[in-house]
Amino acid sequence: MRLHQLNPVVESVVAGIIGLAIGAAIMLAYGYDPVSAYSSLFRGSFGSVYSWAESLANATPLILTALTFAVAMRGGLFNIGAEGQLYIGALAAVSVSLIQLPYPLHVVVALLAAMLAGMIWSLPVALLKLGRGVHEVISTIMFNWIAHFFAFYLIANVLTDPIRGEKTISIVETSRLARMVPHTSLNYGLIIALVAVAVVLFLLWRTTSGFELRVSGHNPEAARYAGISRRKQVMTAFVIGGATAGLAGAVQVMGRPPTYAVMSGLPQFVNLGFDGIGVAMIGRNHPIGIVFAAIFFGGLLVGGRIMQFSPGVPLELVRVIEGVIILALAVPELRTVVVRLWTKTRGRKQIDGT
Amino acid sequence: MKLFRIKVAAILIAILGLVAVPLSGVALAASKVALVLDVGGRGDLSFNDMGFKGADEAVQKLGVELVEIQSNSAADYLPNLQNAARSGDFDIIIAVGFLLADSMAEVADQFPDQKFGIIDVTWLGKPNLMEIGYExxxxxxxxxxxxxxxxxxxxxxxxxxxxxxxxxxxxxxxxxxxxxxxxxxxxxxxxxxxxxxxxxxxxxxxxxxxxxxxxxxxxxxxxxxxxxxxxxxxxxxxxxxxxxxxxxxxxxxxxxxxxxxxxxxxxxxxxxxxxxxxxxxKRVDFGVYSAIESVVNGSFKAGVKILGPGNGGIAISxxxxxxxxxxxxxxxxxxxxxxxxxxxxxxxxxxxxxxxxxxxxxxxxxxxxxxxxxxxxxxxxxxxxxxxxxxxxx
The missing domain is CATH 3.40.50.2300 (Response regulator)
Known part of the structure; x- marks a missing residue:
């Protein structure tokens, strides 16, 4: 039996079980009871209305940042710039609170501003790739850091809360996303994320540009032969990705209670972009898959908090176990991606005659 | 076809979650304290470690049971406090640091019968919250x-x-x-x-x-x-x-x-x-310890408590x-x-x-x-x- 011939569903389940087993072994090694830990984990993530709500709240921004990665991946590009784009999106949403508008127009304007800001932030990456051949992995990492420090600057000097200098001004009431379930973090940002999923699904599978994007990803040589514009395809991937990442930042700051502000050190945003890569991998870079993967991933984070209560697994170890499970689940898609990349590189070399 | 497979995978994942529910069941302990830390977390040799030091002393001297809850992200503050309060296991839940103030304000209202304490915050004014400030x-x-x-x-x-x-x-x-x-x-x-x-x-x-x-x-x-x-x-x-x-x-x-x-x-x-x-x-340890002690000996009082040179909260080394x-x-x-x-x-x-x-x-x-x-x-x-x-x- 060859591993890559397995059905993807079976693959994911096997991978998940392997991940849980490794996690259990690690807990045993540190003297914690894996059965009670895992029961806490799953009870904490999906055991009640409250925990479902928290899991979905955590899933919301991850769906959006995973879309950023997945859209690019479908076009054969590695866009790991969601992290920076979401910071910029969040700050754009905050800056819209400086103007006065009625609800719900204020919400719409803030969301549009965040999407636009995300797109603008991803534009230089696309242009550098097209104009100078700069690889997007390098440029997105660089732009993530520029966004990081730019955000620090804006928090400390421009959008600062006059009373509490450790955060920006809070999003005004007219520009907040209401909670879906009282006393939980779940808010209407989830609906926005699901709409984004539908839009991306439509764009990629029901439009010519989307078709061209996917063809380029599958076989760049065939795409070139068929006259598909490389420029248009790269721009499409980065613009859509920038928009969803910007939205991720916006829903996180506009919907997530109770502070509704960007805090110094970006503590409610850090890693959402990178976690989105994991979510996209687990969801096989498909919008529908991403929704479920994000809920699973979000649930893991929520349940991890409960593992700290009983059986008292420290947060550091919780993170290790979460990481192991996620890594195991991402391995199947990672393998596909690596194989594709390798054959692509080899194919290009053959064409170049090197 | 691929879409279908992904759906099946997702359903399986969801079922896994539901099946795990009946496995629940928490052991209730007698005198328990939850310490919720901000993202700074342990290892700062300063503020957070001092908070833990105070709680640790309460474990040694007062025999309380301590659960320490670190926060992964600022988005965790509210759910971490809520989870602790929802469990109903804790005699007092103490938040260490003013970054948790907004979340504490909400949770104190949501759980009026739960006793809370917070360090470095003096402006919330809740009937079930001890607020400890320093001079x-x-x-x-x-x-x-x-x-x-x-x-x-x-x-x-x-x-x-x-x-x-x-x-x-x-x-x-x-x-x-x-x-x-x-x-x-x-x-x-x-x-x-x-x-x-x-x-x-x-x-x-x-x-x-x-x-x-x-x-x-x-x-x-x-x-x-x-x-x-x-x-x-x-x-x-x-x-x-x-x-x-x-x-x-x-x-x-x-x-x-x-x-x-x-x-x-x-x-x-x-x-x-x-x-x-x-x-x-700034004896954050002293503040945490005295909040726990007040619950243990039944003298817990909501409101602002100021610690300074007079009562050992502030001192030159x-x-x-x-x-x-x-x-x-x-x-x-x-x-x-x-x-x-x-x-x-x-x-x-x-x-x-x-x-x-x-x-x-x-x-x-x-x-x-x-x-x-x-x-x-x-x-x-x-x-x-x-x-x-x-x-x-x-």
Whole structure:
């Protein structure tokens, strides 16, 4: 039996079980009871209305940042710039609170501003790739850091809360996303994320540009032969990705209670972009898959908090176990991606005659 | 087809979640305390570690059971407090740090029968919440006086303070330090007959995390002749001390002056025990411990509780505090047991180098603060810090 011939569903389940087993072994090694830990984990993530709500709240921004990665991946590009784009999106949403508008127009304007800001932030990456051949992995990492420090600057000097200098001004009431379930973090940002999923699904599978994007990803040589514009395809991937990442930042700051502000050190945003890569991998870079993967991933984070209560697994170890499970689940898609990349590189070399 | 497979996978994942539900079942314990920390988390050798130290002491002395909950992200504050309250297991839930204030305000309302405590927050006013604040201005006045007199004694005419982000909480430190410096100058003139005219160098670095900025600010102050650097920016103290160490190394020395003044925890054990003259100890451990104790002995009272020099919440570091915090440093992994002897000897030598009248003067100021004779600016002064700067100039 060859591993890559397995059905993807079976693959994911096997991978998940392997991940849980490794996690259990690690807990045993540190003297914690894996059965009670895992029961806490799953009870904490999906055991009640409250925990479902928290899991979905955590899933919301991850769906959006995973879309950023997945859209690019479908076009054969590695866009790991969601992290920076979401910071910029969040700050754009905050800056819209400086103007006065009625609800719900204020919400719409803030969301549009965040999407636009995300797109603008991803534009230089696309242009550098097209104009100078700069690889997007390098440029997105660089732009993530520029966004990081730019955000620090804006928090400390421009959008600062006059009373509490450790955060920006809070999003005004007219520009907040209401909670879906009282006393939980779940808010209407989830609906926005699901709409984004539908839009991306439509764009990629029901439009010519989307078709061209996917063809380029599958076989760049065939795409070139068929006259598909490389420029248009790269721009499409980065613009859509920038928009969803910007939205991720916006829903996180506009919907997530109770502070509704960007805090110094970006503590409610850090890693959402990178976690989105994991979510996209687990969801096989498909919008529908991403929704479920994000809920699973979000649930893991929520349940991890409960593992700290009983059986008292420290947060550091919780993170290790979460990481192991996620890594195991991402391995199947990672393998596909690596194989594709390798054959692509080899194919290009053959064409170049090197 | 692929879409279908993904759906199946997702459904399986969801089922896995549902199946796990009946596996639940928590053991209820008797006297339990939850300590919720902010994203700074453990290992800061300062604020958060001090909070844990207090809770740990309650475990040792009062026999309570402790669950420590760290926060992965600011998005965790609210659910971490909610989860603790929802479990109904805890006699008191204590949030360490003002970053948790907004979440605490909501959770205290949501769970009116649960007792809560919060450190460094004094403005929420909930019937089930004990709010513990500190008189950092008074402690800062003490180290300001000590700093000015010691600097003058060693022939320096400047003392410095490296602050974090310019927020009203830090104005308390700045205002107190200014007052203390002027008091120390006057005292030095009174005792020695010479007017030292020690002046102030101050810098809001705009960060509580960028250690390099602490070093840069300290370098600049040392170049202008500062004999004392007060760290009011948490981890930036590491940078402050590095600058002082390099400054001394350039002269082939290891011991100060110039010295640093530590903050929050007793940081005297850093710098080989002879580069941190004293620390303005803000006993977060004491606050956490007393909140837990109040629940254990049934004296819990909601409302604001102010800890200061009078009741052991704020203090200048003394000989009896050193061993305790050497333990703290060993636990934190920054020093080892082998360092205990040399650090203690160095510290003793450092303190012995300062005339005893200076220490007496610090005690005198402390007594005046306690009796109310010395009024230290300021409790909360975002509006009046400008006036205070004029009244107690650089």
């Amino acid at each position: 950092e201005n008074k402690g800062s006045a003490l180290v300001g006086a000590l700093g000015a007199m010691t600097a003058a004694h060693y022939g320096y005419d400047k003392i410095g303070v490296v602050l974090g982000i310019e927020i009203p909480v830090l104005y308390k430190f700045e205002a107190g330090y200014r007052y203390g410096m002027h008091w120390g100058n006057a005292k030095y003139a009174e005792v020695t007959g010479k007017n030292p005219g020690v002046g102030l160098l101050w810098n809001y670095t705009g960060t509580f995390s960028d250690i390099a900025k602490g070093k840069a600010a300290t370098d600049a102050m040392l170049a202008q002749g500062a004999g004392m650097i007060y760290n009011v920016a948490g981890p930036l103290g590491i940078g402050d001390l590095e600058a002082i160490t390099e400054h001394l190394e350039a002269q082939g020395k290891s011991a100060g002056p110039p010295f640093m003044i530590g903050v929050d925890a007793n940081q005297d054990y850093l710098g080989d025990g002879h580069r941190v003259l004293a620390s303005m100890m 003394r000989r009896q505090d050193l061993a305790d915090f050497i333990d703290f440093g060993i636990k934190g992994g920054v020093i080892t047991e082998a360092d205990r002897g040399p650090i203690t000897a160095n510290w003793d030598a450092m303190r012995a180098g300062i005339p005893s009248w200076i220490w007496d003067a610090v005690d005198e100021l402390e007594a005046k603060i306690s009796s109310g004779e010395a009024e230290i600016p300021c409790g909360w002064c975002p509006d009046t810090i400008g006036d205070i700067r004029n009244q107690y100039p650089d």
